[in-house]
Amino acid sequence: MVKGCMVIKPNGYAVWEKLQRDLDTRFKETGHKNAYFPLLIPMSFIQKEAEHVEGFSPELAVVTHAGGKELEEPYVVRPTSETIIGHYFSKWIQSWRDLPLLINQWANVMRWELKTRMFLRTGEFLWQEGHTAHSTHKEAQEEARRMLNIYGDFAETTMAMPVIKGDKTDSERFAGALKSMTIEAFMQNGMALQAGTSHDLGQNFGKAFDVKFQNKDGEEEFVWQTSWGVSTRLIGGLIMTHSDDNGFVVPPKLAPVHVVIVPIYRKEEQRAQILEAAERIQQDLQKNRIGDWPMVVEIDDREGYKPGNKFYYWEKRGVPLRLELGPRDLENGQIMSKARAGKSVEKTAWPLQGDEGLSEKIMKLMNDMQRDLYEAALNRREKMSMRIDSYDEFKQIYSKGSVFSHVHWCGDSACEAKIKDETTVTIRCIPWDAEEEKGGCIICGKPSNKRVLMAKAY
RNA sequence: CGGGGCGUAGCGCAGUCUGGUAGCGCGUACGGUUCGGGACCGUAAGGUCGGAGGUUCGAAUCCUCUCGCCCCGACCA
Numbered sequence: 001m002v003k004g005c006m007v008i009k010p011n012g013y014a015v016w017e018k019l020q021r022d023l024d025t026r027f028k029e030t031g032h033k034n035a036y037f038p039l040l041i042p043m044s045f046i047q048k049e050a051e052h053v054e055g056f057s058p059e060l061a062v063v064t065h066a067g068g069k070e071l072e073e074p075y076v077v078r079p080t081s082e083t084i085i086g087h088y089f090s091k092w093i094q095s096w097r098d099l100p101l102l103i104n105q106w107a108n109v110m111r112w113e114l115k116t117r118m119f120l121r122t123g124e125f126l127w128q129e130g131h132t133a134h135s136t137h138k139e140a141q142e143e144a145r146r147m148l149n150i151y152g153d154f155a156e157t158t159m160a161m162p163v164i165k166g167d168k169t170d171s172e173r174f175a176g177a178l179k180s181m182t183i184e185a186f187m188q189n190g191m192a193l194q195a196g197t198s199h200d201l202g203q204n205f206g207k208a209f210d211v212k213f214q215n216k217d218g219e220e221e222f223v224w225q226t227s228w229g230v231s232t233r234l235i236g237g238l239i240m241t242h243s244d245d246n247g248f249v250v251p252p253k254l255a256p257v258h259v260v261i262v263p264i265y266r267k268e269e270q271r272a273q274i275l276e277a278a279e280r281i282q283q284d285l286q287k288n289r290i291g292d293w294p295m296v297v298e299i300d301d302r303e304g305y306k307p308g309n310k311f312y313y314w315e316k317r318g319v320p321l322r323l324e325l326g327p328r329d330l331e332n333g334q335i336m337s338k339a340r341a342g343k344s345v346e347k348t349a350w351p352l353q354g355d356e357g358l359s360e361k362i363m364k365l366m367n368d369m370q371r372d373l374y375e376a377a378l379n380r381r382e383k384m385s386m387r388i389d390s391y392d393e394f395k396q397i398y399s400k401g402s403v404f405s406h407v408h409w410c411g412d413s414a415c416e417a418k419i420k421d422e423t424t425v426t427i428r429c430i431p432w433d434a435e436e437e438k439g440g441c442i443i444c445g446k447p448s449n450k451r452v453l454m455a456k457a458y
Numbered sequence: 459c460g461g462g463g464c465g466u467a468g469c470g471c472a473g474u475c476u477g478g479u480a481g482c483g484c485g486u487a488c489g490g491u492u493c494g495g496g497a498c499c500g501u502a503a504g505g506u507c508g509g510a511g512g513u514u515c516g517a518a519u520c521c522u523c524u525c526g527c528c529c530c531g532a533c534c535a
Contacts, residue, residue, distance in 0.1 A: 114532085114533065115533090174535095194534095195535085197535065231535060262494095304492095305496090305497090306492075308495035308496050309495085327494095
């Protein structure tokens with residue numbers, strides 16, 4: 001097994017498929033079309049944009065031999081596709097009528113990392129990269145901002161993961177971009193996770209790859225481009241946002257399995273009776289839909305395991321709701337329900353017949369859980385967020401771990417670097433919703449008119 | 459690449475100092491009894507002790523070399 005590569009087993013991959021479908025729908029709703037570009041990129045392409053090469057060369061995997069011979073020109077395994085897409089855009093675009101060109105690609109990429117971490121930083125990962133070309137800078141800027149907003153909305157409504165939207169500082173900018181924007185998520189240990197980025201590429205790649213169009217006045221101009229991406233890192237974010245001591249917690253909108261029914265019985269005739277009832281409930285519930293997907297209901301009829309063992313098994317996997325069905329329940333016309341997370345986690349008896357059917361109850365519970373998970377995550381973040389105005393206090397707090405801090409910063413990258421060197425804490429973003437406030441840089445004291453978000457980051 | 463640690467059953471480990479039949483827990487398979495918060499009994503399968511060389515009557519254990527992995531210090535979604 002190559003270091004940094006990962007296998008995503010079915011349960012995890014099912015989560016990825018749901019993330020993917022949801023995002024893909026959002027991209028298509030905003031006019032983007034999917035396409036696919038090659039895995040291998042000629043080295044010379046990467047070298048065309050100066051800052052891009054410099055940024056990526058330390059983490060490139062390069063193919064030097066193929067077909068039993070050394071290649072004349074090495075190929076890099078794509079770390080991202082701006083260059084090869086720039087190459088094709090220059091062939092596809094001639095006129096302002098060809099713009100905007102709105103392309104997305106679902107692909108794997110490889111970045112040779114020194115330190116890897118499951119889902120959060122892997123050598124190979126799956127992602128989506130949007131690449132667009134526009135006739136004006138303003139339009140490209142709007143596009144980049146629109147896509148970051150889509151990421152933000154997606155993270156909060158589908159993943160139940162609160163994020164802070166903002167601009168990256170120059171030192172954290174994507175190699176080759178004019179400006180990078182980010183959604184920063186809060187992990188339960190106080191660290192930040194860059195969960196998605198969107199870049200205003202300006203004309204940098206247009207110039208490097210000669211992507212020109214003729215405008216309405218008949219003049220040639222370079223296109224204005226954007227790129228934006230989220231990756232399987234989101235699964236890591238999901239895990240580190242919602243999991244608890246009992247294991248994984250999956251928001252209903254992303255759950256591969258929504259409900260598990262654990263049958264409880266002693267005698268053989270009870271078993272038959274209970275499984276029959278469980279199957280009826282299963283069929284009934286599976287008529288529901290959660291988001292774009294049918295509700296998935298599993299019956300755990302494995303023999304040789306006691307119910308308690310099954311409870312722990314499904315909790316570990318994050319299934320939102322467990323239903324227990326035993327002889328006592330059948331007698332009383334009820335079923336026991338136990339939610340995995342949310343405000344109503346107490347085990348409750350639900351009547352099988354009544355004014356409100358089981359389906360309605362469960363759909364309501366799924367909605368509530370989705371909301372509760374978001375609120376709980378937001379509360380955790382708020383509890384570990386603070387304003388800090390003295391560097392001594394800052395160092396003191398971060399010597400013990402990480403929090404989200406809001407501090408004044410003058411905008412000078414030297415002050416930013418000093419903090420990073422001394423504390424490993426970085427500026428995660430300049431939040432869009434930061435309020436105007438007069439203050440002094442935490443390092444040099446020079447004036448600052450708003451606070452930036454700082455944290456240790458994955 | 460510098461410092462530290464570890465390679466023994468699918469997983470987690472003991473055994474190494476002081477050489478003498480390769481073990482324990484979990485898991486797995488089969489049979490039985492169980493079943494409302496991690497069941498129990500019985501039986502069984504499963505090992506090039508990371509690799510190579512050496513010392514020895516005898517090496518998981520001692521010596522030499524080697525490979526791999528993990529943690530800590532310099533890059534990044």
